[in-house]
Amino acid sequence: MIYKRTLYIKMEHKTIDLTKMYRETLKEKLFRFLAIFMIFLFPMTLLICFKVVKQYKRAVILRFGRVRSDSPAGPGIIWVVPCTDNITFIDLRTQSFNLLPQEILTKDSVTVTVDAVIYCHVQKPLHCLLHVQSYKYATELLAIAILRNILGQYTLSDLLTNRESISVSIRNEIDKGTAEWGVEVERVEIKDVILPFDLQKAMAAEAEGTRIAKAKIIEAQGEIKAAENLRDASKIMLETPQTILLRYLQTLNFIASQNKTSILFPFPISIPEQQ
Numbered sequence: 001m002i003y004k005r006t007l008y009i010k011m012e013h014k015t016i017d018l019t020k021m022y023r024e025t026l027k028e029k030l031f032r033f034l035a036i037f038m039i040f041l042f043p044m045t046l047l048i049c050f051k052v053v054k055q056y057k058r059a060v061i062l063r064f065g066r067v068r069s070d071s072p073a074g075p076g077i078i079w080v081v082p083c084t085d086n087i088t089f090i091d092l093r094t095q096s097f098n099l100l101p102q103e104i105l106t107k108d109s110v111t112v113t114v115d116a117v118i119y120c121h122v123q124k125p126l127h128c129l130l131h132v133q134s135y136k137y138a139t140e141l142l143a144i145a146i147l148r149n150i151l152g153q154y155t156l157s158d159l160l161t162n163r164e165s166i167s168v169s170i171r172n173e174i175d176k177g178t179a180e181w182g183v184e185v186e187r188v189e190i191k192d193v194i195l196p197f198d199l200q201k202a203m204a205a206e207a208e209g210t211r212i213a214k215a216k217i218i219e220a221q222g223e224i225k226a227a228e229n230l231r232d233a234s235k236i237m238l239e240t241p242q243t244i245l246l247r248y249l250q251t252l253n254f255i256a257s258q259n260k261t262s263i264l265f266p267f268p269i270s271i272p273e274q275q
Contacts (some may be wrong), residue, residue, distance in 0.1 A: 051078050056093050058125045062086045072125040090125040094186060097140050101194070104148055108155045113194040116170075118143050119186040120178070127182030135181050139174075143188070146173045156195075163190050 053059045053074025061068040061078075063085050070078075072090065080087055097118045104114050120139060122128050128135040150170050151159060159166065171188040178185060195203070237243050 045082070048082050049080055051080050051087060052076070053078055053089070057089045057091055060088045060090060060125055060129050062088075067126065067130070088129060090122055090128060092122050092125070094119055094121045095136070097136070097143065099140065099144055099147065102144060102148055104151045106151070106156050106159060107153060110156045110199065111196065112156065112159070114147070114151060114190060115192045115194070116143075116147060116188060116190045118174070118188050120183050121186065122182055123184045124182030127180065132181045135178075135183050138181065139178055139183055139185075142177045143170075143174050143185075146170060146177070147188075159193060166190065 051059065053076060055075045057074060058072035059074045059078055060071045061073060061080065062071075063081070068085070097120070099116045099118065101113045101115045103111060105111055118139070122135070132138050147170055150166065150173065154162070154166065167188045167190055171185050174188065175185040237247070
């Protein structure tokens with residue numbers, strides 16, 4: 001058997017239990033250790049509580065799942081309580097979405113591949129976080145759907161010649177859908193319209209035929225104008241026969257300058273008289 005010994009000291013008619021004194025000393029040591037630990041931990045806690053929000057970002061803070069009253073916060077230094085606040089940074093800069101090439105059937109039943117790019121930015125950080133799961137992915141899907149629907153209402157010639165007006169109409173339609181997400185679409189650009197190879201050959205042949213026809217029309221108009229000028233010149237020569245000799249000498253000068261040949265012509269030449 002083990003006997004537990006307890007020491008008692010009688011001082012001024014009081015009994016002191018040394019075992020209880022020893023236990024109280026352990027508690028004090030424990031509290032002292034915790035105090036020292038908290039003193040060293042306090043600066044690190046302050047570093048975690050303070051967050052820096054950059055100029056082009058905003059911070060949306062959720063405290064126990066609810067939006068904090070000062071959200072969206074920033075730019076600058078903000079205060080966050082660890083383990084209770086959940087912070088999400090939203091970028092306000094303009095972002096670009098390069099849409100995948102889309103095969104579109106135009107109004108005149110021509111299949112083309114359209115490549116487009118979209119520029120947008122976040123206007124309301126709370127809406128883009130609370131109203132949609134991923135505003136980037138949602139904006140991209142909506143842009144693809146609207147792009148296919150609108151381009152299908154135009155013919156191939158309109159699609160190739162009226163890109164600017166079509167881009168404006170597409171931007172307005174996308175902006176209507178993204179307004180409730182807090183996203184504003186700045187512009188939509190149609191980068192390229194890729195035609196099938198057979199259609200390219202057909203259009204090239206058509207363009208070549210059009211150019212040949214225009215060239216023949218221009219040549220015929222030139223011949224008509226030349227004939228009219230010759231008619232006017234003949235009338236002038238009939239009125240003044242001396243001009244025939246001048247024209248004869250000009251022709252000889254032109255032949256001599258073009259070819260190195262000997263030309264025989266009668267000299268002196270009689271000047272025609274006016275009848």
